[in-house]
Amino acid sequence: MSIKHADEYRDAEIARRLVTTIRKTSHRPVQLMEVCGTHTVSIFRHGIRDVLPPTIKLLSGPGCPVCVTAQQEIDAFIAYARQEDTIVATFGDLLRVPGTHSSLQMEKAEGRDIRVVYSAFDAVKLAAGNPDQRVVFLGVGFETTAPTIAASILAARDMDLDNFLVLSAHKTVPNALEALMADDAVAIDGFLLPGHVSVILGLAAYRPFFERHKVPAVVAGFEPADILEAVRRLVVQVESGAPQLDNAYPRAVSETGNAKAREVLDQVFEPVEAQWRGIGVIPASGLAIREALGRFDAARRMPIEVPAVREPAGCGCGDILTGAKSPPECKLYRKACTPENPVGPCMVSSEGTCAAYYRYHG
Amino acid sequence: MCLAIPSKIIEINDNMGTIDVAGVQREASMLLLEDPQVGDWVIVHAGFAIQKVDEAAAQESLRYLREAAQLLVDDEDPDAAATG
Ligand code: SF4
Numbered sequence: 001m002s003i004k005h006a007d008e009y010r011d012a013e014i015a016r017r018l019v020t021t022i023r024k025t026s027h028r029p030v031q032l033m034e035v036c037g038t039h040t041v042s043i044f045r046h047g048i049r050d051v052l053p054p055t056i057k058l059l060s061g062p063g064c065p066v067c068v069t070a071q072q073e074i075d076a077f078i079a080y081a082r083q084e085d086t087i088v089a090t091f092g093d094l095l096r097v098p099g100t101h102s103s104l105q106m107e108k109a110e111g112r113d114i115r116v117v118y119s120a121f122d123a124v125k126l127a128a129g130n131p132d133q134r135v136v137f138l139g140v141g142f143e144t145t146a147p148t149i150a151a152s153i154l155a156a157r158d159m160d161l162d163n164f165l166v167l168s169a170h171k172t173v174p175n176a177l178e179a180l181m182a183d184d185a186v187a188i189d190g191f192l193l194p195g196h197v198s199v200i201l202g203l204a205a206y207r208p209f210f211e212r213h214k215v216p217a218v219v220a221g222f223e224p225a226d227i228l229e230a231v232r233r234l235v236v237q238v239e240s241g242a243p244q245l246d247n248a249y250p251r252a253v254s255e256t257g258n259a260k261a262r263e264v265l266d267q268v269f270e271p272v273e274a275q276w277r278g279i280g281v282i283p284a285s286g287l288a289i290r291e292a293l294g295r296f297d298a299a300r301r302m303p304i305e306v307p308a309v310r311e312p313a314g315c316g317c318g319d320i321l322t323g324a325k326s327p328p329e330c331k332l333y334r335k336a337c338t339p340e341n342p343v344g345p346c347m348v349s350s351e352g353t354c355a356a357y358y359r360y361h362g
Numbered sequence: 363m364c365l366a367i368p369s370k371i372i373e374i375n376d377n378m379g380t381i382d383v384a385g386v387q388r389e390a391s392m393l394l395l396e397d398p399q400v401g402d403w404v405i406v407h408a409g410f411a412i413q414k415v416d417e418a419a420a421q422e423s424l425r426y427l428r429e430a431a432q433l434l435v436d437d438e439d440p441d442a443a444a445t446g
Binding site for chain 2: 008018121151155229
């Protein structure tokens with residue numbers, strides 16, 4: 001049985017035709033940025049950068065949730081793992097991210113109770129099954145992931161669990177786009193907007209940003225034809241001087257997004273400023289658990305202060321995340337820093353730009 | 363972290379669904395979906411179904427892409443002959 005609407009969008013003939021159209025259409029040099037780790041991986045895996053004409057440069061932005069997590073937040077995760085009677089539950093890609101002096105993986109090797117879960121709901125079940133321990137779930141991710149964690153908090157409330165806590169380090173995308181536009185180091189002529197963040201948010205969430213900056217912005221799906229079609233639309237907009245906010249992934253993304261998911265999100269979280277690796281503090285780009293649900297908030301129930309820290313010496317991950325540098329421009333790339341021995345998160349996460357570059361370009 | 367290919371709902375019990383993704387069956391929560399039905403194609407992220415795939419929109423954009431490709435075949439051929 002075919003996988004609905006994935007095979008079709010992998011059709012090599014359609015992709016080839018799209019590349020031809022893009023080649024014919026593109027005359028002005030442009031820098032287009034994708035802001036989604038799954039796009040980054042798909043672009044590298046399918047060799048999309050290599051088939052585009054030299055006028056088009058694709059930049060990878062801050063689209064990998066683990067990568068944009070601040071060093072101080074990683075250190076905080078480790079500090080929670082060291083608490084008594086505490087199980088830390090996390091998605092697997094955080095394990096190997098180096099903190100200042102340790103990593104969750106190293107803590108696990110030293111006997112701390114750290115469990116990898118596939119879903120935040122698995123962490124709720126873990127709490128139900130371990131009433132004598134606290135389960136702290138590490139909340140990392142964008143608007144695609146945050147509603148799943150919000151729904152898990154509501155489920156824990158309905159189950160009247162007192163030992164399920166979330167440490168929220170979520171980040172949200174629209175205000176990060178503002179920060180990227182304000183960064184003078186990189187000129188961005190168009191954005192490939194993230195597919196599944198937009199599934200939740202809908203096109204409407206980007207409208208204030210678009211009205212302010214009038215920069216071409218197109219939501220893209222994940223198959224080669226999806227990405228190429230979005231690039232084609234961006235190029236048409238640049239060439240015609242008529243920027244638009246456009247949706248090239250209408251089978252999943254609507255104007256208003258998933259209303260139910262946004263409702264759950266709003267019920268549980270409120271916007272707060274957040275620290276992004278490589279970018280710094282961005283107003284209203286993080287999510288804190290609302291006071292009414294404070295009993296599920298690890299930051300309130302078990303406050304732990306960790307010092308502000310420097311990012312790993314020599315690691316250019318911050319510049320990679322804003323598109324200012326590409327991985328080979330980092331002195332450590334392929335030398336001190338490899339997927340087996342990562343120095344920064346951009347090499348740890350499979351969605352990190354350094355890891356994707358290493359895997360598909362060598 | 364995103365699983366881009368759609369899964370099919372094959373069973374729903376309360377708010378938990380069994381989904382089939384490329385022949386592999388998994389559990390996924392339906393808590394974030396309005397009115398999930400057996401047979402729906404959905405996008406699943408971190409153990410939750412987050413959206414139904416809009417069938418009409420999918421067909422429409424495929425038709426559009428195919429047409430765009432076809433248009434190019436028509437105006438590309440003489441070009442191809444001229445340049446060998
Ligand atoms: S190659 Fe390694 S050290 Fe260099 S920027 Fe990437 S993650 Fe950091």
